[in-house]
Structures are given as C-alpha cells and as structure tokens.
C-alpha cells in the first residue's frame with residue numbers, strides 16, 4: 119500500500135489516513151464513539167460488529183502509521199505502548215527464548231521477567247550496541263532464540279544498534295526481530311525497511327506528541343503476524359479508545375515539524391552541556407565523541423531529542439538540577455511538545471546498570487535559548503545540604 123506512494127514522510131504524516139475525497143466529505147474524520155454496529159446473520163469479514171474488534175477511527179490512525187513506517191499491512195493500535203509490547207511478545211511460544219537489550223524501556227524488562235515466571239520464557243539481556251555479543255546470544259548453543267528484541271536508541275542510555283547487521287544475523291538462524299521504535303520515530307528510522315519483522319511504538323510519546331494520550335501500536339509487513347497481534351488485542355482486550363486514537367492522529371499531523379525542531383534543539387543543548395563545567399557526562403548520538411555517533415550517522419535520519427546528562431556531584435546534584443528547573447518540567451515520559459526531565463534511577467525497576475546520577479532530558483519544541491537559559495541557571499543552583 120504505502121511502499122509505492124513516493125511521498126516524503128512529512129507529507130505522509132499530513133495526508134495518510136484521511137477520509138475519501140468526495141464533495142461534501144469532511145476533511146478530518148470525526149471520532150466514532152459507538153460500542154457496537156448494526157448487523158445480523160453470519161458476521162462478514164469486512165464488518166466491524168463490536169467495539170472491541172474494530173473501530174473506524176482506529177482504521178484511520180492504523181493506515182497513517184503504516185504509511186509512515188512503510189508497512190505492507192495496517193498498524194494495530196492498542197491501549198498503551200505496553201499493550202503493544204505484550205501483543206508483539208505473543209508471537210513467542212511458551213518456553214521460548216528472547217534476547218533483549220540490557221538497557222531497554224524498564225517495563226519491557228519487567229514484563230519479560232513476568233512472562234518468564236508465568237510462561238517459562240527464557241530471557242537473556244545483552245548490550246545491544248555489541249553486535250557480536252547480541253548475535254552470539256541469538257544463536258545460543260545451537261538452539262536459536264525465538265525473538266530478538268531491539269530498542270535503538272535505547273531508553274535511557276541511548277545506545278545505537280547496528281540494525282541491518284542484527285536483522286541479517288538473526289534471520290540467518292531463523293530468529294524473528296522486533297524493534298521498539300519509540301525513540302527514533304519513523305521520521306528517523308524505519309526498521310521494517312531493514313527487514314525487522316515487528317515494530318512497536320509507545321504512541322504516547324512522539325507520535326501523539328502532546329502529552330494528552332496513552333496509546334500504542336504494532337506494525338508488520340506479514341499478514342500472519344498481524345493476525346496474531348490482532349487476536350491478542352481482541353482476546354486480552356487492551357484496545358485503544360476511539361477518542362485517544364483521534365487525538366493521536368491529530369497529533370501525528372505535525373510529527374515532522376516537531377521531530378525536526380526538537381532534535382535540532384537537542385543537538386544544540388547537548389553540545390553546550392558537554393562544555394559546561396558542572397557537567398560530568400552527556401550522552402546524545404549527535405556528539406562526535408558519543409559511542410553511538412558513527413552508527414547513528416550511517417543508519418538514522420537524525421539523532422533524536424532525548425539527552426542523557428550526568429551532572430558533577432552525584433545523585434544530590436542530579437536531584438538538585440531536577441528541582442531547580444522552572445521552564446523544563448520534572449516528570450516522566452518524553453516525546454511531547456513540552457521539555458521534561460527526570461533522574462531515571464528514582465524508579466526501582468530501572469536497570470541497575472544505569473548510573474544513579476543520570477538525568478534523562480526530553481527536548482520539546484520551546485525556544486532553544488529559553489531551554490538553555492533554564493538549564494544553565496539550574497546547573498548553577500547549588501544542591502541543598504543534607
């Protein structure tokens with residue numbers, strides 16, 4: 119469907135998933151809030167039937183997301199990013215083996231642990247930037263993994279994976295590959311084009327983009343995998359609300375502008391932070407010295423707008439920074455128009471290999487000089503004694 123449009127992603131974000139163009143038709147489709155649909159007799163495959171199976175507002179968002187990720191089948195939208203991850207993991211059989219990055223969204227790891235206890239999944243954590251180590255774990259002792267989970271850049275350490283090499287190596291031994299593309303967005307990286315089998319998104323973040331919706335999506339080129347994911351959504355019931363789907367599609371229209379602006383600002387801020395005397399370390403793939411820089415330059419159409427920052431002075435300095443900002447908002451989440459920051463290890467579920475003093479910054483679309491001035495004053499505020 120979307121492979122052949124030939125349009126740029128910025129244009130697709132504005133035009134995909136629109137109602138049919140005919141005289142008198144609305145330009146923007148209204149949300150359809152019905153829980154059921156008129157029908158009788160044997161169900162036809164093309165009728166929606168009931169609100170847990172289908173909804174016209176999902177269809178529009180699913181078409182738009184598929185066009186952006188260049189997927190051959192419509193996306194499957196879910197109630198949250200976690201519901202999307204859960205649905206994608208349902209392709210792994212009970213007792214199966216999954217290889218997953220050491221640094222990935224913290225609840226991805228927690229869900230896999232839970233599935234380990236309940237369904238006997240074997241989970242192996244790896245440094246996703248170390249291609250040889252990842253592929254050795256995928257091959258195992260002659261018993262290849264069922265699924266390689268990839269996140270790139272990773273949350274919150276911003277490691278960059280060599281996606282084409284990982285897909286080729288995993289497929290060579292029959293291992294499927296799923297990619298959490300939340301941080302990059304389809305503006306910056308389209309994993310299906312690198313051969314990935316499944317892509318998941320926390321639509322909550324950049325795609326919806328306005329910090330007013332929790333939603334997820336799964337994408338694939340393969341009809342059988344899509345059927346599996348849809349069956350999981352219908353049976354487990356983690357469906358998207360039509361109102362949330364409508365808000366997400368509305369937010370998606372400005373994705374290109376938001377991503378371009380916020381990642382340009384992130385590169386400026388990362389460079390200035392790296393020079394600041396109160397800063398110990400900055401992680402952002404735009405920095406020439408960053409471990410992910412070369413790979414991101416080769417594989418991605420941008421460097422994203424999340425920054426990892428370790429101020430001098432340890433946890434106290436990190437907490438003081440978060441408390442001293444006035445324009446930036448101390449809050450979890452990312453990818454919205456507002457700039458947010460938080461110390462990640464405040465969560466007990468965050469990986470113990472993430473430094474205690476790491477502050478994750480999500481750069482929004484405010485003026486970059488205002489963002490810098492606020493960070494500068496906050497870095498100069500001394501931590502309180504105690």
Ligand SMILES: *Cc1c(COP(=O)(O)O)cnc(C)c1O
Nearest residue numbers: 198199200223273300320322333
């Ligand atoms: C937030 C996030 C998720 C979880 O998505 P929710 O919409 O919060 O359920 C998954 N992966 C990444 C990379 C995230 O940042």
